[in-house]
Amino acid sequence: MSAQANHRATSPLAGRTLTSGRLPTWAPAATAVAAIAVGCAIGAGAGLSSHIQWGLIAALLFVAGNYAVAARVEGPRQAKDRLATSLVWVCFILAVIPLVSLTVYTIQKGAGVISGTFLTHSMNGVISSEPGGGIYHAIMGTLEQVGLATLIAAPIGLLTAVYLVEYGRGRLARTVTFFVDVMTGVPSIVAGLFVLSFWIIILGFSFSGFAGSMALSILMMPVVVRSTEEMLKLVPNELREASYALGVPKWKTIVRIVIPTAIGGITTGIMLAIARITGETAPVLLLCFTTDVINTNPFQDAQESLPLYIWHQYSLGNDQTYARAWGAALVLIAIVMGLNLIARGIARWRSPKAGH
Amino acid sequence: MDTPSPTVPQDRDDGRNHPPHDTVDLPAQLPSALAQATGQSGVSSPPKAGNRIGDTLFLAASRGSGILLLCIMAAIAIFLGWQASKSIGSNHGNFFTTFEWNADATPPVFGIAVLLFGTVVSSVIAMAVAVPVAMGIALFISHYAPRRLAQPIAYLVDLLAAVPSIVYGLWGALFLVPHMNGLTSWMNDYLGWTYVFGQSDSVAGSAPRNLFTVGVLLAIMILPIITAVSREVFRQVPRMHEEAALALGATRWEMIRTAVLPFGRPGVISASMLGLGRALGETMAVATVLSPSDKLNLHIMDPGGGTFAQNIAAKFGEAFDNGRSALIASGLMLFVITLLVNAGARMIIARRKEFSGANA
Amino acid sequence: MAKRIDVSGLSAYYGSFKGIEDISMTIEPRSVTAFIGPSGCGKSTFLRTLNRMHEVIPGARVEGKVMLDDENLYGAGVDPVAVRRTVGMVFQRPNPFPTMSIYDNVVAGLRLAGVRKKSLLDAVVEKSLKGANLWNEVKDRLNKPGAGLSGGQQQRLCIARAIAVEPQVLLMDEPCSALDPISTLAVEDLIGELKSQFTIVIVTHNMQQAARVSDRTAFFNLAGVGQPGRLVEIDDTQRIFSNPSVQATEDYISGRFG
Known part of the structure; x- marks a missing residue:
């Protein structure tokens, strides 16, 4: 025992016994x-x-x-x-x-709030402190705004990613990469302010769903670029070279070989980006204004959206509006989660399988 | 003896030494069968000319998209700067030190002191709470949780990262605020001597719609995103480094400290910056919870204060020309701060690159 | 310093799959014992059971006894962490910690054990790097990252890191398979020097290497496809390579299979 103690004192590595208290x-x-x-x-x-x-x-x-x-x-x-x-x-x-x-x-x-009426009616003519009314106008607005934003952002984002991965050499590519990073960090309300100053204050257009879509597309673009870039980089170079060796021109190689190989991942990235902008409130608050009636034309006049509806009902501040806000929040979460699950489903379904 | 079959003159190393995605000189004539196989319809037309046009157009389109993206960024800076300079020129207060925000009054007096303070304080609280906890959860999922538990939890965290901020705001205002009451008064009783965690007597007992609650809510909000990114980083730590530590007689925690955390550090920093970026720019969750005022108050348990984004959302409805421009000026400040934070993070990561483990 | 290892009736599992079955052998102190055998025969698995590294793989477990002198590594109350401090390990691919300098890599084990004294650490670094035949090559750049060294140097750095904590036994899992011939020679020379202080066990695919460095050689083989690996025989290296007692060993060594 004393030998043990001595050893402990001299060696830097105390406790040479294998069994210690456990x-x-x-x-x-x-x-x-x-x-x-x-x-x-x-x-x-x-x-x-x-x-x-x-x-x-x-x-x-x-x-x-x-x-x-x-x-x-x-x-x-x-x-x-x-x-x-x-x-x-x-x-x-x-x-x-x-x-x-x-x-x-x-x-x-x-x-408890969600019902057939809630999903199919607007707030037109509903007194805020009374029960009733619904989110139909908000759902329509969200779908149109997000759809338009996707139509703008997805092609630009996709092509930019293709440029960076397939063509990108030199200073322009480095600059674009850098600013995509910067753009990722743009706070959503700043994107809203930009469209406000450019589209509404300077060009003099009025509030509309489309103005909101532009701000949302600014938020969506860098996300699409990043995820698409990652996916394109995963496409093995051998595939490209095999295609070139068959005499296929470069652009056709990209369109027919590279993008289809990565399409699962690209779609997943776009779906996740859509899910992200669906819940954005700040830019639509500045640009779409708010309304209680159904407006299916995104290019003219104020338009509601789901996040905006939640904010609006919350700020009215009574039990009925709180209840409606929760109902809309649940629908919004369901939509976003649905998009996420679809995206994951696509990712799993299209993921490269080992061996065929 | 057979003559050896003629070998195609081919550079065997071509695949490896070629720059990855360089243009390959295409043979002038495409055999029609090949063209068919690759889906080319117009076999009879001279392929080369068509391909060149196709290539040119496609390159133009993709490069154009990249350039368009740059133009948007430039436009954001230019238009925000232009609008901002207009309002700042008319300001009769000092933009950086004035507390109140009366941009539509005559003469207009407004400043960002309160907003800057509120934004920084709430984000600092959010980061102080969220980063350690997120790293804990990330480690839990990657190294501690029973295997059967880890996968569903990781999935759940990913889904929570997608919950819209307005929902967090609604929950924060209607659920979290009432539940923070007890904690707020308790901290006032026992930590009041720090001044920072004390409450002024005049507001004792009022709902805790203060910067501290905002910070806690922001922390909960950015937790899933920081966790999700850190977890991926921790999972990518090469197994051989973990085994090297274990073989030296490291306990699990020591293995994590010597092998996992240093390797994951750059990733955790960028994850945290992602979270910080969201906390700085978060609008709705702050707007619903905070009861704003134009007082700069070091008692963070007192209701009041404001943040850039919250102020824009709250004041926008009743703002006229100069009011809007002033809000745009504050938005520009927010943008600049976010940029500085991101640049700072990049510098931290770049400085440690030699030891980053990326070259291992 | 060095200890004898006595294995009896050892089997190792990955989940429900049995990787090796019923292995018993004695490994002499201050000698080099080589494990040879075809791929997938369980040499590395067996090696990893000797310092309880096998069980860090999820779902892996071990049955049987490994006596280190008179203590059972798998006995009740034995701390696997303490075992690994006593039985060091060098891996197939050199794995210095990429985030640490050469100096920090060598003293990583000591730092874990709570040694903070600078003079002591300095002494250990010099002693271990000299012991690993690396001192002259790196003494001027101890604060540079360990990952910046060549493959052979990295592997010797890993050996220095392992011997810095003064283990009783040193396990080497194909330490030269990722190295070029010159680096291999350097590591083999080093093994010859280290055996005066440590019990060394080395897994190798290279039979010339086994013949060059080891005193005793153990031949492992699969009982059949999908069957667990077994120990065929263990004997003095000279005997194994000149006159093995089992036909399968001779077939393997003369290159008839594997």
């Missing part, structure tokens, strides 16, 4: 249960009203308890490892709670 595998779980119990007891005992505090106290106790027990039984390095593990678990749980709460709360509040 906690049983159920120890973390036991600490968690104890921490939650004590956390709730302290919370209830001290009369803390907010459950956020109860949770924070329990989390703190869990981390500290795990560390203390491990430090006593297993030594400092293992204790640090346990500390990291418990912190990671706490992070996970801390984050999951609000995110799950958001989803559950939206479904809870929104599901």
Whole structure:
């Protein structure tokens, strides 16, 4: 024993024995249960009203308890490892709670509101503090604005990506790459302000769905460029060379070989970009104004959209409008999630398979 | 003995040494069968001329798109700058130090001091909360979670990254604000001595529609996106580096510290910048939660303050000519700040490139 | 310093697939033992069970006993982390930490163990790099990234990193398969020098290498397609290469299969 101690004192590598104190595998779980119990007891005992505090106290106790027990039984390095593990678990749980709460709360509040009438009627003639009315005009507006934005942004984004990957050499390509990066960072409200100053203030057009579409397309372009670029880079060079070797011209190689090979990923990227701009509120707030009636012409007069509708109903501030806002929020989430799931479906369906 | 079959003069290394996507000189004549196989319809027409036109047009279209993108960026800078200079010229206050925002008054007096403060404070709180937690979740998914749990969680996080900000705003205003009451008064009681976390007596008990709550909401909002990007980075750490650490007798945490975190650092920085960019420019989530004022208050638990984006959304409805231009000027400031943040992140990443592990 | 390894009845699994079955052998201290055999016969799997690296692969597990002198590596209460500190490992592809300098790579293990004293670390760096025959090549650029060295130098850096923590046993998983002939020679020379201090186990595909560096050689083979790998025989290297007792060994060595 004393030889062991001596060895420890002289060698920089303390603890040469293979067996050291080990906690049983159920120890973390036991600490968690104890921490939650004590956390709730302290919370209830001290009369803390907010459950956020109860949770924070329990989390703190869990981390500290795990560390203390491990430090006593297993030594400092293992204790640090346990500390990291418990912190990671706490992070996970801390984050999951609000995110799950958001989803559950939206479904809870929104599901009761949604009905056939809600989906097929506008707010025309509905008094805000009374029940009734719907989101038909907002859905139409969102579909048209997002559709137009996609029609503008997708071809430009796609062609830019093709240029960067297939042709891009030299200063122009580097400049474009740099500014695509810059464009990715443009805040959505700044895109809205740009179209406002350019289209409405200087050119003198009025508020319209199309103005909103332009701002949305500015937000969409860099996303499409980036994702398409990534996908085109994944196309093996051998395919291009095989095509050139058959005497196929370059542009046809791109259109017939390269793009079809990457089409799954490209579509996925575009769908995700669409999902992203569907929920954008700030630019449409500045450019589409707001209206209670159905306006199917995106090029003239104010047009509603779903995010705008939620904001509008929220700011009216009574129980009926809050309820309508939740209903619209649920529909908006459903649309965005649907787009996401479709995008993932395409990605899985078109993903290159190993061997045929 | 057979004569060896004539070999086609071909450079065997061609595939490797050729610049990846360079133009290849095409043979002048296309055998018609080949043309058919590759989907060319007009076999009889001289292929070369048609191809050249096709190539030229296609190159023009794709290069034109790139140039158009540059033009849009230039236009954004020019038009915002033009409108902004108009309003700043008319300003009777100092644009950087004035607190109030009365751009349509005569004479117009407005400044961004409160907005700048509010934007920075709320984003700093958001980053301070979100980045460590997001890294925790990313590590949880990539290295800690049981395998069967990791995949669904990763999927869930990706979906949450797509939830529109207005929904976060609605949830923040109607659910989070009431639930922050207890925490706010508790922090006031125990951390009030820090001044920053204290509340003025006059507002004690009012709804916590303050910068702190905004920061927490922004943190929750940007959490999924930072997590999603960091997770991808952590997952790409080469297995051999992790095994090298484990073989040296590293615990799991030590393995993560020596192999995973240094390798993932540039990726985590860019993920955080992505999140910061969203937090800085976020409009609706702030507009719904904050009860704005034109006071610069170091008590971040007091209701009041404002951010660039929130101010634009709130003031836009009743703004006239000069009011709009003034809001555009503040938008330009926001744009500049976002650019600086992104440039800063790029510099941090570039400086560590030698040790980045990209060349491993 | 060096310890004897005594394996009995060891099997290793990947999920439900059995990779190696019922292996027993003794590995002498201060000697080089080489594992040879056709691809996929479980040499590397077996090597990784000797420092409990096998189980870092999700779903992998081990049955049986590995005695390091008188301690069972798979006994109750044994900490795999402590095992790996005692039994070092060098991998097939050189894997210096890309984010660390040469210096930091060598002392990575010591830093993990909590050693902070600069003078001690300096001494260990010089000693380990000299031990790995790398000191003269890198002493002027210790603060440059380890990933900037040539492949052979990187592998010797990894060996320096492994011996810096003074393990009892050094496991090498095809350490030369990614290296050119000159670097291979340097590493082989190094192995010859290191065996005076460590118990060395090396997996190799190159039979000349096994014959050159090892004292004892173990031949592994598959019992059949889809079957787990087994130990066919282990004996003095000279005997294995001149007069093996099993026909399959002779077939393999003379190049009739594998």
